[in-house]
Structure formats: C-alpha cells, structure tokens
Amino acid sequence: MLERSVDRRRGGHRSRPNVVKAHLDAIATAAKRLLEPPITLPYPDYMEARPPGYRGVILFHYEKCIGCSLCAQICPARAIKMYRVPGDKRLRPGYNVGRCIFCGLCVDICPVDALSESLVHDKVYEDVPSMDMDPVDWALWSRRVMDEERSPEKPLLRARLDPERGIVYEEAQPASSGGEG
Ligand code: SF4
Numbered sequence: 029m030l031e032r033s034v035d036r037r038r039g040g041h042r043s044r045p046n047v048v049k050a051h052l053d054a055i056a057t058a059a060k061r062l063l064e065p066p067i068t069l070p071y072p073d074y075m076e077a078r079p080p081g082y083r084g085v086i087l088f089h090y091e092k093c094i095g096c097s098l099c100a101q102i103c104p105a106r107a108i109k110m111y112r113v114p115g116d117k118r119l120r121p122g123y124n125v126g127r128c129i130f131c132g133l134c135v136d137i138c139p140v141d142a143l144s145e146s147l148v149h150d151k152v153y154e155d156v157p158s159m160d161m162d163p164v165d166w167a168l169w170s171r172r173v174m175d176e177e178r179s180p181e182k183p184l185l186r187a188r189l190d191p192e193r194g195i196v197y198e199e200a201q202p203a204s205s206g207g208e209g
Pocket residue numbers: 086102103104105106107108127128129130131132133134135
C-alpha cells in the first residue's frame with residue numbers, strides 16, 4: 029500500500045502482473061498435485077489415532093464414584109451437575125458434553141478415579157438435549173465410548189512428518205485411554 033502511494037507521487041509505473049501466466053501456473057500446480065498422493069487424512073474413511081494423553085470426552089465409572097461432588101464443584105464450564113438417582117442414597121454426577129471444554133480438572137480432582145479422559149472427541153449427537161446426560165446415561169454412554177476405543181469402526185492412521193514426502197499417514201493400533209475395562 030505504502031509502495032503504491034509512493035509510486036503514484038513519483039509518477040512511476042508498476043509492472044502489471046501477467047494474469048494469464050498466473051492462471052496457467054495455478055492450473056499446472058493443481059494438475060501436478062492431482063498426480064500426487066493426498067497429504068490430508070482421508071476422513072471419514074479412516075480415523076486419526078490419538079496420542080497418549082489426548083483429552084477427549086470424559087468417561088464416568090459409576091461403580092467407583094463416592095458421590096463427593098468435587099467434580100461438579102471444580103468444573104469451570106458447569107458441565108457437571110449432581111443428580112438424585114432413584115434407589116441411590118448419594119448424589120451422582122451427570123455430564124453435559126456440549127458445555128465441556130476438556131480441561132481435565134474433574135479427572136484430576138476425583139479422589140477415586142471414577143472419571144477418565146477418553147481418546148474420542150468427534151462424536152455425533154441427535155440433538156442438543158441428548159448431549160446433557162444424567163449419571164446413568166453418562167455411565168452407559170461411557171461404556172459404549174470405551175468399546176469404540178477398543179474396536180474402532182474405521183481403520184486408524186497416525187500422522188508422521190517425513191523429510192522427503194511431508195506428512196504421511198501410517199496404520200496404527202487402537203490405544204486405550206486408561207478408562208476402566
Ligand atoms: S473436563 Fe473440564 S469442562 Fe469438562 S467436565 Fe471436566 S472439569 Fe468440566
């Protein structure tokens with residue numbers, strides 16, 4: 029911008045870009061890339077293998093929970109709230125995955141490891157209310173997520189940076205999030 033105004037004041041000319049050549053260059057580049065293997069993950073035919081320590085949706089292990097409410101108190105997004113469950117004397121936590129920011133504080137503070145981080149993030153929900161789970165729904169949903177982790181429906185690929193070819197994807201084995209089996 030500055031250069032252009034300086035040129036105008038001096039009455040100078042700027043060379044015009046060769047538009048035709050620029051288009052031809054762009055087409056040639058696209059044609060060249062068409063012959064090369066893609067460097068992006070072929071999602072959703074394949075899934076990306078998540079590295080250890082990845083923070084996905086939070087899993088709830090009902091049978092370990094002592095109902096202390098610490099998880100609900102520490103959650104900065106108010107994604108966890110305590111519920112009364114019929115037949116259970118203690119309050120138990122429910123989880124709104126739509127509010128969760130995956131900070132992991134609830135997992136860290138739980139004194140009995142009743143919460144864990146999964147390796148799953150990209151889940152689909154029927155509607156907004158179905159993202160808000162009571163303790164029983166959360167525990168059942170957590171079991172399904174753990175099953176998915178152990179036996180993913182799609183092959184897993186892991187990205188690696190190759191000095192010659194750039195990003196390459198290699199087959200990977202399912203990993204465990206450390207959730208209860
Ligand atoms: S991971 Fe963070 S935001 Fe999500 S439920 Fe736990 S404390 Fe709340």
